[in-house]
Amino acid sequence: MKMMNYLASIFVAANAMTTAVSANEKVEQVFKNNCASCHGAQLQGAMASSLLDNQWISDGSDDALTKAITHGILDRGMPAFGHALTEETIRTLIVYIRETSYNVDTAKIQTPTLSKQFKTNLHNVNTREVLSTSGIIWAMDFLPDGSLLYTLREGELWLQSPEGKRIKIADTPEVWHRGQGGLLDVLPDPDYEKNGWIYLSYSKKTGQNASGKDIGITAVVRGRIKEGKWTEQQTLFEAPKHTHKNRGWHFGSRFAIDGPYLFFTNGDEGHQDDAQSLKTQNGKVHRIYKDGRIPKDNPFYTQKDSIKTIWTYGNRNPQGLVIHPQTRQVWSTEHGPRGGDELNLITKGVNYGWPKVTYGMNYDGSPITQHTDLPGMQLPVHQWTPSIAVAGMNFYTGKQFKNWQGDLFVGSLAKKQLHRLRIKNNRVIEDEIILKGLGRIRDVVTAPSGELFITINDRKSNQSKVVALSAVK
Ligand code: HEC
Known part of the structure; x- marks a missing residue:
């Protein structure tokens, strides 16, 4: 030696x-x-x-x-x-x-076979295919009657009844299907039974930049579905014209609703330094009222030249956003660069540091910064290096998985993993990979049946599925 x-x-x-x-x-x-x-x-x-x-x-x-x-x-x-x-x-x-x-x-983790049981630390699990389609399912959620709504990034909104009958909703907004853009999140209003509102986010082409290249924004609307048609649409958010420059990347965008408020994410659009500026909409989490008005107690409401909807800044590309069912805290997952995917607790006015601090580096292996922490910038609650490409997530609240109550389930695109996080006192005390390899997992939702629904996508075949996980008794 x-x-x-x-x-x-x-x-x-x-x-x-x-x-x-x-x-x-x-x-x-x-x-x-x-x-x-x-x-x-x-x-x-x-x-x-x-x-x-x-x-x-x-x-x-x-x-x-x-x-x-x-x-x-x-x-x-x-x-x-x-x-x-x-x-x-x-x-x-x-x-x-x-x-x-x-x-x-x-690499050692085995991929489960659909419709066969597999084991996890706390439950044995069965899988069932709910639906299969070509295209990329970007988001899904349930209506109170148990129907499943889902978006195809290509620009389609679909509704599948509990009996399995599927219809494509007509007259949805025209989307700019480019790069990471298209029809993105869908969320029914928590008071859907009373008001029938459904919220959609999508990328919208709005013009051309000085060099004649198409540019667009993340747009947020709500509307109602009547007789298979999208109707009564209201525009809730579109950034001011002078800020439009997205050429197809990092649109965000997820929704979460808490009481009268609608939170949504807008990624940095590939212009990372903007995330630190309060004058642009990109690289932020925003808060508006469900009808699009801007709350006067937003943190930068009175600041000159700021975008008044900003709730937090220094966010790279958050593609997961949920409200904790008990504490009502807002949680987000955020794509890091190469390394440094984040789970953040989203708190009013806070700077999450991108790109001044990050646990990651550039995709080509060159440095971004040595700083993982700086004064005035919030550390993530949890980080993944390498990047698993964190996407949609959900706190499990169903009745089937007794030992998973309140755990946070996080999907991953690049690593094709479903993570179960146990959170205690705002810290992650367990991070278990529940399954790996079925496909890119973009969204996770607790079903009314207590099953855990995930979307999986295979890039090569351009096929997506919705898969239900149920507890083996
Ligand atoms: C001349 C041989 C040599 C080179 C070159 C070298 N290392 Fe090491 N490194 C060692 C030895 C010896 C140890 C002690 C552990 C052991 O006994 O093998 C070590 C330990 C480490 C550790 C472990 C520290 C710990 O707490 O256990 C890290 C990390 C490490 N090296 C990283 C690097 C990196 C990164 C480079 C290149 C920039 C590098 N090393 C270059 C010989 C080398």
């Missing part, structure tokens, strides 16, 4: 001296040039230990690993890289180590 460390330190002393890293170098290259010789090209260990086995000399926290890389562990033969690598680059190495070890760990 001693001998190995001795040799290793000589080897790297030479290596580190000759390695100059430019600020934007990709993490894969940085690792290859500086670390692979000792830790192995796949991080699996060689002369030095594996970085994938979760066995650490230190407590294994991000801080401890950052310290080890910066200052070295000289008596063991781990050289110091603080002079050769910037803090930002060292941050990308941490993301890379977490990402690689997570991918190795989760």
Whole structure:
């Protein structure tokens, strides 16, 4: 052991001296040039230990690993890289180590077969296919009579009766189906039986930018379904004209309704620095009244030039939003870049930090920032590195799964996972992967039957399904 460390330190002393890293170098290259010789090209260990086995000399926290890389562990033969690598680059190495070890760990999880039982920590579960369609199901929810409403991102709103009869609703708004845009969230009013309102969000083409490229916005409307038609539409939110610049990315957008208030998310539209500006609608969670009026006690209502609907800012692309059934807190899931997906507790006026702070890095492995925390910016309640691509979520409130009461179920696109989070005192104390591999999970809802409904999508075949999870008695 001693001998190995001795040799290793000589080897790297030479290596580190000759390695100059430019600020934007990709993490894969940085690792290859500086670390692979000792830790192995796949991080699996060689002369030095594996970085994938979760066995650490230190407590294994991000801080401890950052310290080890910066200052070295000289008596063991781990050289110091603080002079050769910037803090930002060292941050990308941490993301890379977490990402690689997570991918190795989760690759072992078996995909359940539809209609066959599988086990989780607290329940045995059965699955049942509810419906199958071409296209991307973006959102679903139930009407009080047990019918299922769902949107296809391509621009269609569908209603399936409890008996399984399906109709496409006519006359829904024309959507701009481009990139991540299209028909997005659907939510019936909690007082649907009295007022019949249904809320929709979608991307809408509104013109062209100076270079003649199409641009659009996230629009929010409500309307009623009568005799299979979308009627009486009211526009609830459209950002002011001068802010329109979305070319097809990060529209958001989920709804949540609490009493008279409608919350909705608007992603950063691919213009990340706007998330810190109160003058634009993108990179925010908004709050309006259900009829579109703006509450005067919104946090930036009186601020000059601000968008008055803003409730929180510094949000990247939140695609999950729910109200906690008891506490009435607003919770959101937010897509990070490469690493650093977030679960946030959405609180009035708070800055969630994007892009000044993040646990992630750019998709190409270059750094965004070394900061995961800065004064005045809110840390997430929970973060996922690597990004699982967090999407729709739901607090389970049904009667079937006795041991899942109040747990938060979160869908993931890229990793095709369904997560069960147990939250206590606003902290996540369990994060269990319930199932993996069936498809990209974009939305999760508790059914009136107590089943847990998820949407799954397969990109290659462009097919989506709604699948019901039920408890095995
Ligand atoms: C000369 C060989 C060598 C090189 C090059 C090297 N390491 Fe290490 N590293 C070690 C040794 C030795 C240890 C101590 C663990 C062990 O005994 O294997 C270690 C430990 C670590 C640890 C674990 C800290 C802990 O708490 O357990 C991390 C993280 C780490 N290295 C990251 C890196 C990264 C990132 C690079 C590239 C920037 C790198 N290492 C380059 C030899 C090396």
